[in-house]
Amino acid sequence: MKFGGTSVADAERLKRAAGRIVEKREAGNRVVAVLSARGHETDRLIADAYEVSPRPDPREMDMLLSTGERVSCALCAMAINDLGHRAISLTGSQAGIVTDTSHTKARILDVRADRIRAALDEDNIVLVAGFQGVSTAKDVTTLGRGGSDTTAVALAAAVQADVCEIYTDVAGVFSADPRLVPEARKLPVVLFDEMLEMAASGAGVLQLRSVEYARNHGVRIHCRSSFDDAPGTVVVSEEETVEQPLITAVTHSTGEARVTLTGVPDTPGIAGRVTTALADANVNVDMIIQNEPVTADARAEMSFTIPRDDVHTAQAALAPIADELGMSIETDEAMGKVSIVGAGMKSHPGVAAKVFTTLGENEINIEMISTSPIRISCVVPGARVPDAVRALHSAFDLSGEGTIKPEQPFGEFA
Numbered sequence: 001m002k003f004g005g006t007s008v009a010d011a012e013r014l015k016r017a018a019g020r021i022v023e024k025r026e027a028g029n030r031v032v033a034v035l036s037a038r039g040h041e042t043d044r045l046i047a048d049a050y051e052v053s054p055r056p057d058p059r060e061m062d063m064l065l066s067t068g069e070r071v072s073c074a075l076c077a078m079a080i081n082d083l084g085h086r087a088i089s090l091t092g093s094q095a096g097i098v099t100d101t102s103h104t105k106a107r108i109l110d111v112r113a114d115r116i117r118a119a120l121d122e123d124n125i126v127l128v129a130g131f132q133g134v135s136t137a138k139d140v141t142t143l144g145r146g147g148s149d150t151t152a153v154a155l156a157a158a159v160q161a162d163v164c165e166i167y168t169d170v171a172g173v174f175s176a177d178p179r180l181v182p183e184a185r186k187l188p189v190v191l192f193d194e195m196l197e198m199a200a201s202g203a204g205v206l207q208l209r210s211v212e213y214a215r216n217h218g219v220r221i222h223c224r225s226s227f228d229d230a231p232g233t234v235v236v237s238e239e240e241t242v243e244q245p246l247i248t249a250v251t252h253s254t255g256e257a258r259v260t261l262t263g264v265p266d267t268p269g270i271a272g273r274v275t276t277a278l279a280d281a282n283v284n285v286d287m288i289i290q291n292e293p294v295t296a297d298a299r300a301e302m303s304f305t306i307p308r309d310d311v312h313t314a315q316a317a318l319a320p321i322a323d324e325l326g327m328s329i330e331t332d333e334a335m336g337k338v339s340i341v342g343a344g345m346k347s348h349p350g351v352a353a354k355v356f357t358t359l360g361e362n363e364i365n366i367e368m369i370s371t372s373p374i375r376i377s378c379v380v381p382g383a384r385v386p387d388a389v390r391a392l393h394s395a396f397d398l399s400g401e402g403t404i405k406p407e408q409p410f411g412e413f414a
């Protein structure tokens with residue numbers, strides 16, 4: 001069972017989470033619960049860091065950020081003890097979560113869950129601080145924003161749990177962020193491939209790595225509300241479902257920045273050097289566009305998108321190459337991205353046409369486009385993201401009873 005920040009935000013909610021954990025235990029289950037930091041605690045800690053330093057040291061940042069989830073776990077253990085059950089709280093390190101050394105976005109390498117197993121054998125409810133681990137260099141690390149989901153999935157795999165329940169502040173995974181689209185539909189099931197694309201394109205309800213980890217280790221994820229008992233969304237593999245909706249969801253992100261390199265020499269190897277420099281700086285590049293030169297000076301242009309938080313890192317990483325080759329770096333930090341995801345689009349023409357036409361009709365300019373077999377993403381001005389999401393959600397009729405089936409024509413695009 002994993003409880004997110006909103007679900008443990010105050011004493012009342014924390015006690016409610018404790019109550020739900022105890023109920024599960026009393027129903028005869030052995031329970032490992034992963035908790036997030038309370039409310040906006042992680043944001044507050046990040047703000048604290050920037051108050052004392054413009055570029056906080058990543059190792060110290062992790063020491064700081066990891067405290068948020070420890071607080072939640074200790075408090076919850078106290079509440080569970082008061083309900084007459086035995087609970088023990090553990091840090092990520094005590095729980096045996098071993099990561100690589102990339103501070104603030106570490107990857108889990110191994111879970112040595114013997115201490116958890118021993119505690120379960122002694123009839124404890126085990127509470128584990130989410131979002132953190134210990135690196136191979138024995139330093140505290142954190143797993144990137146939303147990382148408690150990945151803690152939960154990794155522990156579920158390690159203890160061979162029946163299910164990894166992600167309790168959150170919405171009733172499951174929806175056809176769009178319900179905060180933006182109130183009529184969005186709760187999806188009873190979603191395919192792993194779709195969930196991966198959704199998480200990668202901004203549906204923050206599950207951290208991308210948690211979905212990857214679950215698929216690789218065969219963990220069953222059930223994402224559901226921490227406020228009621230209704231079933232939420234189960235992430236399933238293709239063999240487990242017959243329903244193959246054409247379009248499953250619209251996702252968005254407003255945390256994108258575009259970096260444009262101008263004056264790129266038209267010689268082989270430049271794209272490799274640029275992307276290697278970014279990779280070495282641990283910056284994830286999303287969309288990339290490179291234009292062949294049309295001008296006489298044989299200089300090209302290359303644009304790509306990266307997380308906005310990484311703009312300064314990217315600039316620093318690219319500066320030496322830009323100086324050497326006479327390129328200039330421009331950044332645009334007010335970009336957003338809207339995507340549609342659906343396994344059914346693989347075999348159905350006209351989806352891209354409908355996306356682009358819908359955005360055009362709403363006078364939303366498309367700055368960049370990228371696709372996968374089951375996703376179409378458009379970079380648009382950040383301020384237009386909500387309009388774009390709503391327009392696409394309604395154009396594809398995603399709030400309807402059931403989603404459009406492939407055999408159903410698409411009006412003029414069929």
Ligand code: ADP
Binds near residue numbers: 036167177202203204
């Ligand atoms: P937690 O603190 O429980 O981890 P998060 O804030 O990380 O919660 O994730 C839940 C939030 O994800 C929801 O409040 C919702 O606004 C957002 N969200 C974005 N896209 C979706 C989606 N497609 N379905 C459900 N929630 C979504």
Ligand code: ASP
Binds near residue numbers: 130
């Ligand atoms: N507390 C961390 C965050 O806010 C991790 C999480 O909640 O999953 O990103």
Ligand code: MG
Binds near residue numbers: 146204205206207
């Ligand atoms: Mg989350």
